[in-house]
Amino acid sequence: MTITNEPVVLLERADIYQGTKPILADVNFHIDKGEFVFLIGRTGSGKSSLLKTLYADLWLQTGSARVAGYELHKIKRSDVPFLRRRIGIVFQDFQLLTDRSVEENLTFVLKATGWKEKADIARRISEVLMQVGLGTSPKKMPHQLSGGEQQRVVIARAMLNEPQILIADEPTGNLDPEVSEQIMQVFKTINTAGTAILMATHNYDLLKNHPARILKCENGVVHES
Template sequence: MSFSSDHVVSVSNACIFQEHQTVLNDITFQIEKGEFVYLIGRTGSGKSSLLKTLYADLPLRLGDVMVAGYDIRNIRRSKVPFLRRKLGIVFQDFQLFPDRTVAENLFFVMRATGWKERKKMKKRLAEVLMQVGLGSVGSKMPHQLSGGEQQRVVIARALINEPVMLVADEPTGNLDPEVSDGIFRLFLDINKQGTSVLMATHNYNFIKQYPARMLKCEKGKLLDSAKESFELSTAYF
């Protein structure tokens, strides 16, 4: 399979499985460097399974997928951490260690991804917290932060290794509208700095206010707004 250096993601004739069930069949698409892409579709349509396949949490059985230069179908388990250093993964439910400070949460990820020099780690910690607007929360525990602040910490964690793409699975799903808008605009700012973003969302207002390319999971297929027009229904949101 050919892989262009301009493609962060290149998917060709892939089938996406959830356990033994095919949820997306024969899908093909690419995501370019610096591109912002929405992933939409009804609950259960395959969005999360597609994202998990891209970061090698679910196996790819059929087709070809290249992500950040890694062949997902043939990737060795020992190489998965290296793939994930090139991707920043943002979940809906934060997944922060509740018994560790913000700084300790981020240092854990640094150590797990090969950081060793304490001075460089502290410098990078300060940089990513400033980038997400939380320069003074390093010593706080997660429960001392609001939901929006916790999600900003999660985004900071995802940015530690300067990923080529952020993969976000419903990152504002647990937040109120005003906070959600601030988090979304943070993703836009990160994207403007050159990081690709693939965001699964049910937030119709985002797409109305900030139009961008859409991939829609529907009835086992993946529709791409860059190749074909399709109607948006609030049923997807």
């Protein structure tokens, strides 16, 4: 595989739709490997629709977009799972399987994405849990974890296949300020190690305390803020 310096995300003249309803017009931006970018904008401004387009939950109808090497304007449905292995997705509501332990939640994802060897699975789970500061919690059930710990599991899950970029949609939306700051530190550590991050947030304290590039959804367009 050739290593290139092409951006991990590149949108050119992209129009973002929710069904037939236009949400954002003529979107042009790129995110480089290892970059940290905030995405802001009021509720209903198109942040989530933009993120969903990037991981092909919404179809790109006009314009072009390339994410982690996949051209979204040409992608086949059968290739979407492979795209998503190169992207980590972190939601605000944790979406953990409540009847399975932390370890079983992560094993489920690895097996679903083609991992076979038990030793490899165990090693990778151990690595990502250490990375998010949960190395001692693999046997715990989700209900035994605090909100912040559950979000750490979600980040660990997103990191399992060593994605080129983490896409996080309001990842601290349900957490109090102190825990939000701890989760932000987890993201910063992951970013410092080389993974690009695009984080949608309403939390202006995060923007103030962690200066980074900002994209803003406003009046149907995306601009640098």
